Amino acid sequence: MCMSIFFKGTLKGPHHQDRQSLTAAAKNGCKMCLHINSTPEDEDLDPPLEYVISWDRSNERHYVIEIRTKSPPKHMPIWNRWTFYVNTSGDAKAPPGYDEFLDLVTADLASDPCRVRSEFPPLRDIPDNTGHGDVAKLAKQWLENCKTDHECELLCGQQDKSWHPKRLIDVGFPHEPPRLVTREDDQLEGSYVALSHCWGQNPNFLMLKTDKESEFRKEIPMDQLPASFRDAVITCRRLDIRYIWIDSLCIIQDSHSDWLFHSEEMFKVYLNCELNIAIEASANAHEGAFRERDPTFLQDCYLWTPFFTPQPHDTQYFPSTDEFKSSGRGFDAAYVARYNIRENGSLLHFYAELVDEYTSRELTFPVTDKLVAFAAVATRCASWFKGDYCAGIFRDTMPWGLLWQIYSPRGGARSQTWRAPSWSWASMDCSVRLDLFPKKQKTDLAKMVDVSVELVDPNNQFGQVKSASLTLTGPLVSIEALVFSDCQTVQKDPPRTMGRETGISVLGHHFELTPDENFTWDDDPDQKTKTQGLMVLS
Template identity: 30%
Template sequence: MGKDPGCEENILKISSWLGQCLNDHPDCATMASTFIPTRLIEIEESLQGFHLRLRHMTGRDTVPYNALSYCWGGDQEIKCTTTLIDSWIEAIPFDVLPKTIQDAITVCRKLGTKYLWIDSFCIIQDDANDKAIEIAQMPQVYRNAVLTIAAAGAKSVREGFLGERVATETPKEVFQLPFRCSSGEIGSITILKVDESSDPINERAWTLQERLLSARTIEFGSRQLQWICQTPKYEAGFTDGWRKPKESWDPKETLDHEIFRRKFDELGKVQLDRNGATYKSAMKHWYNLVGKYTHRKLTFPTDRILAISGIAELYGRVFGDEYLCGLWKSTLGDALLWKTSLASRNLPRPVKYQGPSWSWTAVNGSVEFPELSFNTTNKKYPEIFSCTTRLVDEKAPYGAIAEASGVLVLTARLLPACVNAETPRSWVYQPKYVVTFLKMNNCGGFGQCEISCDALEPLDSKSDSQGFLPNQVMLCEFWSGPSENHWTAKGLVLRYCAEGEIFSRIGVFEYNTAIAATSGGRTEEEDSVQWSERVDRQHNWFKYCVPRIIAII
């Protein structure tokens, strides 16, 4: 491992890796002949060092350019605004730029690249319309860049990535031992403790789609350079140093080669058969990717839907499905049962609107999705009638939706339930809590089940005029039925929020006689008919609930 990641030796390595990829890797996307970003930073050398300016590229011929992927580390002190853009067309002063931006420009010039795309410089940050248009173009921006430069080891734009690298943070714990080579020569080996924690870039939300959308990436990590491209044979990439273990949500592990290996301009022509194995695999891949994406952090939580919109557009082209605020219409019956991970349930519900309560975008923290069944023939409830959303910007169909839109209308069976009677009126949700309800079956009496809450929030008392009690919730059945040996019921936990059967989601419930303190399991003496009749009688809580048309917002 060299101390200087930007030394001439490493630049030659990067040039060699780039040439090999461009010439020998047909699976990597190639630059489209017609696409050019709206703006690019033009880099020219001068007697004083660099002469930089922002160039409007609309209507110009395509040019090779690089893109930068990096951690903002908070709001940017220097960024493109409506006030600055005119002066930047003349010149951008190099000396005042943050270190990561300076390093990216240095790498471009050493590689002989004249143009560079950086989000904070090429998108007008105080112009909502420009941001919507440019964010919608990000799939093409990264897909068509010759190379994405990833400042993986820098926590913020101020740190840079070309500084001297150290092999270990604990030099006093370095040991050198003699070693006899197979040739008989005596050499030595060095044993040292290496920090194996994740590089900062792997913890940020925006950088996931930048990695996946890029045809090829050179990653300047804290310990090594690493080359990453779309060709499966070279997925492990090249490196100038030791190789870290794979991250627990490594972007390369989430790469769906059926989608990402296709050239971008071909994707609209290959809509998948919804009954086919490839479609089902790709859909499962989407929700797995979203689960991993939600582990990552955002400077602005309201970007939760935006920071994955580029990947959503890519999948949308091959799904031919309606995108509903992070979910796909064809899988709503299963996907609506997402839940926050245990570590995220103590996070408060966002103050600013991020999405409707039924969407995972409405909360912060990581989420998990159920296994998709793709089976609608045996599901009587719920019957989803419609889902109406209103986009903040029509030019961004995979972007944010307007507040008070996102109305999900369905027919379902609802069972009133209350938080434990001993819970005080000021009760606050915990990660899991037991609710009590009156069983609507032949056995009658009261039942209990655990609920998993989406966020930490107080449960307000309900309107007396609607007949709701303090701490009352509604269990909305999504599925009830027997398996071979056990009975399962699951669905959403709702609370009333407006007149006229309008509710908001606060969590999910799942009851299984296999893990409940009950005698609901099938006995050795029961045949399948006896077993089905007994559990239907004892555990089908929703049996006599009349289906209702409700709206969830």
């Protein structure tokens, strides 16, 4: 049935007419039906279904195939829909035997529309577990191709191959236990891997403490390592990379001075590593890096159709869970090497994208790590802007850099333990979006008079902050804000209404407001509160 979509020559037509036939096609191996049929039985999936093909205007090389219910369920205002994107690559001649294959598929439509014939051409042999040795072989091949054929230094920056972190884990050979090594006491040769992982809530895995360092110098028993660390060590051995940097095993966890030292070096740790391993699908270190998977979804798909003639392209893996967003400790590794100056476009807007992405993550230790975990990214961005870095905002971007807002379905709260000034996005424990406008279309109304920041470590402007102050001048205007009364419960159990912005009328223009939990209001939700606002731009 799904195969017929691509050679009927029509942009709209029938799909499976009942759940039974959809399930049968899924069991027979149809990738699209398998995805649609994964909808739980108790959720709304109301065949008959239909397909609609359209052109993706946001990407000139994509077609969009949408499978949806023919009409919305009675109790729902919209259709159930599943969207598939097809990447086109130009004209290509169909291989020998493809016409005969289509004849068989066409015959199946009349006699057995749930039948799914063997793929054409034959499928590749793909392991059903990411811990299979062949997966590491492929990763090693990709890494070598990258080092040989790619110009990654233009993107990542110049690496210092002779530099090593203060401590590393020597993974050894399969018959040897890993051990802790240092750049001062050991002759370190070769490259290293940096690991990014989620600590999770109440972490209880093996960590480096002051009284454990001498013991770890001799060996770190593999059976005492959490699953994610064991998997990372195994991967390094398979890649023939001798060393790995793991934050909890390479930073002394009960030494504040060692933590401060590494907060300054974090940028170098990720910049100079040979490879970053990001364990994105695990909520904590005990869940491991390797996963069972269905190879069906990783197979190349060959299609020759009247609409377009795609060719197979590189398979991309998207984790089935979003656990990596639950810990910001991996953000530096996952993103700092990926971003660089855009030759075209606004650097301020680009920096805003980084802040947006970072704040969508939940850190295990936000009080201490909110600014520190972002430090490597900020360090890379420092050359783009003039002036100092002030608690997450570059001085050169003010007052524009102050225009951020809460962006979260459940709203958010300011940290109950002070870590950043209220005018900084770093003071919030929620997703934040910098609300920027094209500068040529706006006029600055506010002027920054002074900004000062007292740092925990005076030598690290990207680290923790003790105190900060900001002085602005500009016109004050009266703002009438309608604030929901139930927002006052934000610190205990933030209601969903906290994520809704409320209307503001300023000089005849309509703006939006998400109130701070320190905002005061009456229990009457209809009461309008008079307050004063500083106009930043118009």
